Amino acid sequence: MSYVWARHPSGGLSLALAGTEVLCRPSGALWLESERVLIVADLHLEKGSAYAARGQMLPPFDTVDTLARLEVEAAALAPRVLVLLGDTFHDGAAEGRLSIGDARRLGALAHGRTLIWVLGNHDAEGPRGLPGESVVSLTAGGLALVHEPRAEATSGEVAGHLHPCAKVAGNGGSVRRRCFVTDGERLIAPAFGAYAGGLNIRDAAFTRLMARTPLAGVLGSACVHAVGWRSLRGD
Numbered sequence: 001m002s003y004v005w006a007r008h009p010s011g012g013l014s015l016a017l018a019g020t021e022v023l024c025r026p027s028g029a030l031w032l033e034s035e036r037v038l039i040v041a042d043l044h045l046e047k048g049s050a051y052a053a054r055g056q057m058l059p060p061f062d063t064v065d066t067l068a069r070l071e072v073e074a075a076a077l078a079p080r081v082l083v084l085l086g087d088t089f090h091d092g093a094a095e096g097r098l099s100i101g102d103a104r105r106l107g108a109l110a111h112g113r114t115l116i117w118v119l120g121n122h123d124a125e126g127p128r129g130l131p132g133e134s135v136v137s138l139t140a141g142g143l144a145l146v147h148e149p150r151a152e153a154t155s156g157e158v159a160g161h162l163h164p165c166a167k168v169a170g171n172g173g174s175v176r177r178r179c180f181v182t183d184g185e186r187l188i189a190p191a192f193g194a195y196a197g198g199l200n201i202r203d204a205a206f207t208r209l210m211a212r213t214p215l216a217g218v219l220g221s222a223c224v225h226a227v228g229w230r231s232l233r234g235d
Helices: 047-053 062-077 100-108
Strands: 005-007 013-017 020-024 030-032 037-040 081-084 114-118 133-135 137-140 143-146 157-159 164-170 173-182 186-188 215-219 224-227
Touching: 013 173, 013 186, 013 224, 037 062, 047 062, 062 100, 081 137, 114 137, 164 215, 164 224
Parallel strands: 037 081, 081 114, 114 133, 143 157, 157 186
Antiparallel strands: 005 013, 013 020, 020 030, 030 037, 137 143, 164 173, 173 186, 173 215, 215 224
């Protein structure tokens, strides 16, 4: 059975996911236009400051960059609901390490819309001083939105947690990029955070979740590329 997908004028990849149309955006965000719901996974805000505290001096701009890209998505789409799909903070103390400006920017994302924090393994307590509603999971457009994908076969699930990346082979070598991965019934979104990293989708962590050979929506600079399994390589 072939996948149902189409190139969107925005450069995104429009997919049929368990009968619901979703748009994989080049930013790594997922857009449910019928519900006006914007979904981003695994921001891992303040990962840079967490590493700095352990003596690994990364440039301290990951939160600034991640929020700037999220603000662009929110301004372009004007969502009714913004869903942060878990691991929004890198650790339980990260909210306290936010600069005053970044805390205000994060809070401003709730203005005029519903902001929902899905709890993840890195931020299981949720935010303490920021607006929004904390949940373990929710439903939007007939899809179940969760942080960590369920182990059993699940139709209509959107998850994060695994930070999918694809290594794509070509005549000139290969490139490794963040990606969406789907079997048409469930979808795992890429990490949106600047320092989040990624796991190759040929890893067993992904293949055991997929009911059939998956399709990758690989993030390019301005579009999302639909890439079949045969063109993907392991690390």
